[in-house]
Structures are given as C-alpha cells and as structure tokens.
Amino acid sequence: GAVVSQHPSWVICKSGTSVKIECRSLDFQATTMFWYRQFPKQSLMLMATSNEGSKATYEQGVEKDKFLINHASLTLSTLTVTSAHPEDSSFYICSASGFGGRASLMYGEQYFGPGTRLTVT
Amino acid sequence: GENVEQHPSTLSVQEGDSAVIKCTYSDSASNYFPWYKQELGKRPQLIIDIRSNVGEKKDQRIAVTLNKTAKHFSLHITETQPEDSAVYFCAAKAGGGNKLTFGTGTQLKVEL
Numbered sequence: 557g558a559v560v561s562q563h564p565s566w567v568i569c570k571s572g573t574s575v576k577i578e579c580r581s582l583d584f585q586a587t588t589m590f591w592y593r594q595f596p597k598q599s600l601m602l603m604a605t606s607n608e609g610s611k612a613t614y615e616q617g618v619e620k621d622k623f624l625i626n627h628a629s630l631t632l633s634t635l636t637v638t639s640a641h642p643e644d645s646s647f648y649i650c651s652a653s654g655f656g657g658r659a660s661l662m663y664g665e666q667y668f669g670p671g672t673r674l675t676v677t
Numbered sequence: 678g679e680n681v682e683q684h685p686s687t688l689s690v691q692e693g694d695s696a697v698i699k700c701t702y703s704d705s706a707s708n709y710f711p712w713y714k715q716e717l718g719k720r721p722q723l724i725i726d727i728r729s730n731v732g733e734k735k736d737q738r739i740a741v742t743l744n745k746t747a748k749h750f751s752l753h754i755t756e757t758q759p760e761d762s763a764v765y766f767c768a769a770k771a772g773g774g775n776k777l778t779f780g781t782g783t784q785l786k787v788e789l
Contacts, residue, residue: 558723588775599766600721600779649720653775665711666777668720 559583560652562669569640569676577635577672579650586652589633590666591625594647606633630654640676648672679704681769683780690757691788698783700767701749709770710750711777712741716763724765725752757787 559582569575579589588607592600604620606612606627614620624636633652637644649671680703690696702710708729713721727734727741727750734741740753754761764784768777 590776599781602776602778605776647718665723665726667723668713670720671718673718 558665558667560586560650560667560669562650562672564672565670566673567675569674571641571676572639574636574638575640575674577637577648577650577674579633579635579652579669581631581652581654581667584652584654585630586633586654587630588653589627590651590653591623591633591635592649592651594649594671596647600649603635637674640674642676645674645676648674679707679769679771679778681767681778681780683767683783685783686781687784687786689786689788692757692759694757696752696754696757696761696785696787698752698765698767698785699749700751700769700780701747702769702778703748704769704771705745705748707748707769707771710741710743711768711770712739712752713766713768714763715766715782721766754785757785759787759789761785762787 561580563578591603594600602615603618604612604614604625606625608627608630612625627633650669651666653666683700711726712724714724715721725736725739725741727743738755743750764782766782767780770777
C-alpha cells in the first residue's frame with residue numbers, strides 16, 4: 557500500500573521551455589502533496605505544500621511564478637517548471653500524505669514518488 | 678521554524694555490527710518523527726516512524742528511540758547487512774502542521 561507514482565522519471569529540455577511533472581497517489585486519497593528538490597548528496601528541500609483544491613503554499617525563496625503547482629484532485633498534483641534554465645536541473649520528488657484508503661494510512665504519513673531527474677540544456 | 682540536526686554524516690560499519698544515527702530537533706511541539714532510507718537515484722522509503730507519545734518502537738532489526746525532554750531521537754540498526762548501505766534521513770513534523778523538516782542525511786556503508 558501507500559504507492560505514489562511520478563511521471564516522467566527523467567526529462568531533458570532546452571533552456572526557456574516549460575516542463576510538467578505529475579504526481580499521483582495510487583491507493584489512497586492524498587489530501588496534501590509536497591514537492592521537494594534534491595541536489596546530489598544533499599538533503600530534501602521542501603519547495604511547496606499543496607492541499608487539494610487550494611493554492612499551494614511555497615517555502616521562502618521558491619518562486620511561485622516559476623514553479624506552478626496544481627492539486628486539482630485527491631490523487632493528482634502537478635509541478636510545472638516554467639522557463640527552465642540550467643540551474644533548475646535537479647531531482648524533483650513529490651510526496652503524498654493522507655488517510656485511509658487501501659493503504660490504511662493512520663495519521664498522515666508521507667510517502668514519496670520515485671522522483672524526476674530534470675536536465676536543462 | 679523547526680531545525681533538525683543529524684549525525685554522523687557518514688558511518689562505516691562491518692557487516693553484522695550495529696549502526697546508530699542520531700538526530701536532534703528544536704521545536705518542542707514536534708510530534709511525529711519518521712526515518713527514511715534512500716538508495717542512490719531512488720525515492721526515500723519510510724522505514725520506521727515514532728510518535729511523541731511513545732519512547733521506543735522496534736521493527737525487526739530496526740528500532741527508533743525518542744527522548745522528548747532532550748529533543749533527540751535515534752535510529753538503531755542491528756545485525757547490519759550490505760543491503761542496509763544507503764543514505765538515511767531523519768525528519769520531524771511539528772504539531773498542528775503537516776510538513777516535515779529533514780535532517781542532512783547519513784551515508785551508511787556496511788562493509789563485508
């Protein structure tokens with residue numbers, strides 16, 4: 557149980573283009589989804605928190621107009637990196653938190669997607 | 678906000694030995710402390726967690742202890758195996774909130 561999928565697993569794009577990453581909870585309803593960024597050999601840095609049907613809450617220093625987050629349903633959240641630049645190259649990971657479902661979550665544990673490796677050339 | 682410190686940053690043990698990773702947190706309102714294992718290029722996997730109303734929790738070779746007074750918690754892995762080699766992250770969630778603050782990670786290497 558508690559399966560989170562993420563698509564695509566890797567993407568290469570040209571500077572100036574936009575990239576959309578999808579995060580889905582497969583066996584539970586994700587009332588909250590989180591988006592993280594991880595650089596090599598570093599910890600997970602929270603970018604934003606999104607609750608279903610609400611606007612995302614961004615962490616300090618994260619540009620909300622550059623990293624667009626949509627959480628339109630209890631099983632899907634998307635992150636769009638707009639006008640990507642080489643410095644946006646990173647490993648982007650989503651996580652989902654919720655209750656019940658086939659995963660029998662009890663108290664809002666967070667489960668992670670497999671991550672998306674973004675390379676901007 | 679919450680601040681989580683994790684030590685050591687790297688840890689090498691011989692197969693069969695025990696490994697201990699320690700974390701401290703700053704927000705006394707934190708009430709949930711998960712541990713994640715992350716292999717290179719893969720997702721963090723929840724391996725064990727503990728809530729603030731419990732002092733210790735064990736799952737086979739893995740155990741976590743929590744000292745609320747001192748605001749620190751530890752991960753204990755016994756009888757380590759090569760497949761335990763990975764980066765381990767501790768995290769803390771403040772009461773009333775739903776976001777996790779992560780430690781800086783510990784690279785565990787289990788040598789044959």
